[in-house]
Amino acid sequence: MVLVALLALVASASLLSSLAGAQEPNPTAPTTTAPTTTAPTTTAPGGVTGPAITTTLTAGKGGEPIEGVVVTVSRDGEQIGRATSGPDGTLTIPVPESGQYQVTLDKKSLPDGVEVQKGAPSTLTPFVQASGSLPVVFRLTEAGQADSGGGPSDVERLTSLAASGIRFGLVIALAAVGLSLIFGTTGLTNFAHGELIAFGAIVTWYLNAPNGGLGLPLLVAAVGGILASGLFGASFELGVYRPLRRRGMPVVSQMVVSIGLAFALRYLFSIVFGQSPQQYAQYAAQSPTVSLGPVSLRPKDLVITAVAFACLIAIGLFLQRARLGTAIRAVSDNRDLSIASGIDDQRVILIVWVVAGALAGLSGIMLASSDSTSWNMGQRVLLVTFAAVVLGGLGTTFGAMVGGLVVGIVSDLSTFWLDADLKIVVALATLVVVLLIRPQGIFGVRTRTA
């Protein structure tokens, strides 16, 4: 029973997150609501056989049920159902079919003294499967209670948000470095970069899943996924952008081409992979957290943070020290001069695409293993990746790394004060502000306008 409740928490949290790197609720977190003992079961009460959304509204230490709260379900802006919680605090709203719904709790219907927990959303967007009912959890709290009692202190919350922000930032930085390298060497802002991210995660899922996949261990599958996305990146260059450059297509048109490409690929993924998010076979469940001082982390998050950091260092060293890395920097710096000094720029650009594809794939695999794989996961982080790149300065590799970290930490920390769904707003607002104040980014050099 407790396990079911935890899984329900994890599932609803990972689905409601608008960003792949969202903070999942820690089992020891302030669950003043989440009735771990009286969890809504997967068989719907009230004899509903089709898909439905259920929730149990409780607050207070004892988990007292709250009656008379209005919850509405809508899709595409159209209201589908509405229910009021009964004496036991439960309510069930049947939905017509599987799909993404928006479940909104009417704050005005909450009794006096009960409110939605600070930082927790009053609107959830769960994905309902075709059969069974989906329990969702609204985090409610009795007024004044949040500050007292068993929950973690503000400092603990801030440090754990910072830790998750660092992880998300490093993962985004991996993708951002590739995007930045492509821009540096070709001048193209690749709007299809999100699809490279999703491709890595999806290929890995196919290699890893026991049902519908090959059932390889996740680490082996991840290597396969990274190689495949490197090749996928190469196919972008060889199949699309190199021929377009040869035709002399201006960069602005290439950008619009990359939009079209992103569109086509994203929806191709949705056809092939399906629209429901999937998790990798290993490390899907919650495992005991590791404590590092005031921060407690899930082991996989610790591994992801460490691997991402190591990869960024490796890329940095490669660009600084290796012959090929120097060639890449030379082409970014001054293409004509590098050609004149005997560098095969077309070969360098191809290698950049392979490296960028592999890095994007790796970042996708990391996003998917801390959350879930879905067809549009790339699109959801694309703008954050842009924010990272622009923050550091388009074309500067180290800038992209720092930019990723800044965006990750700032946006995750913002959930301390703001609703989780506004996280993306904070990331993008940072981007816009930087563009206005310092368009060349933190590390960029002011260039003449073309």
Added chain:
Amino acid sequence: MNLGAALVDGLRDMVAVPSVVYALGAIGLNIQFGFAGLLNFGSVASGLVGAYGASIAVDQGLPLWVGVIIGLAAAALLGLLLGLPTLRLRADYLAIATISAAEIIRVIVNSARLQDVTGGPIGLTGGADDFFAVNPIPEGRYGWGSFSFNQNTLWTILVGWTIVIVLCLFVWGLARSPWGRLLKAVREDEDAARSLGKNVFKLKLQAFVLGSVIGGIAGIIFMFDGGFVKPDFFVSQTTFNWYLVVILGGVATVLGPPVGAIVYWFVISVLNSVLTQVIGDGWWIFDTTDTGAIRYVLVGLTIVLLLVFRPQGLLGDKDEAVIGE
């Protein structure tokens, strides 16, 4: 397969309100992207601001005509606020800044915190009541079979296409005016225009704000379609659909946007109808829910293929093609 029914669906959707909205959105975008060469990847935000400006005003008890003025003023203000700092940026920065701004606005409007004002994810209804109240068409259904509309939809369609025609005449006049010629000159060679003493920035800003206001009109007509607004329509996909419409019709042409919108909706609708019939309950790797996805795959591929093989679109002049080769 019932091809006849599919064709009727196509004919209906090419004149229906979504087609009007796309034509208007594309006219606005065409002024920014086509005539001025400004890569606005967030043009759907003007529609959002226009539609929400009007809806919120009506929701707060103001009459619709005041709401429309507020909506359009808000769209103009958005263009000004977004344009002032960003138009000096390079094309790629401008694209990233505008798409980000559009996302920021949509997420904020969608936020449950603002539910009292914007209706959050559910949106606002009732914004179009005043518009339907002045509908001179008697109640009933007009048309034949599935090619038919109720009196309110027909009223919106008639008003919408009238606005499209008026705006096309306006753009036709603009393109021939000294202002329009100067705009094209800036697009072709900014430095040359600047060296002739022209205020390039001011010109770009004017074009940007004008396009934004027309985008606001598109948003308001969208609100008239169902009588409600919701944030879901104003996602960046819609902007890129408008790009396809502009490129399909012909970048920097007067009639390109409406022609593009009509062709887009005819093809999409026929295709949707045919796919629904062929796929039915599932065929090969496709299931029922995939028809929408297939449509978007084709939208994406068409953008790519048009840019590569026919950058001037249906009506454009190859010599004046501002994109492509």
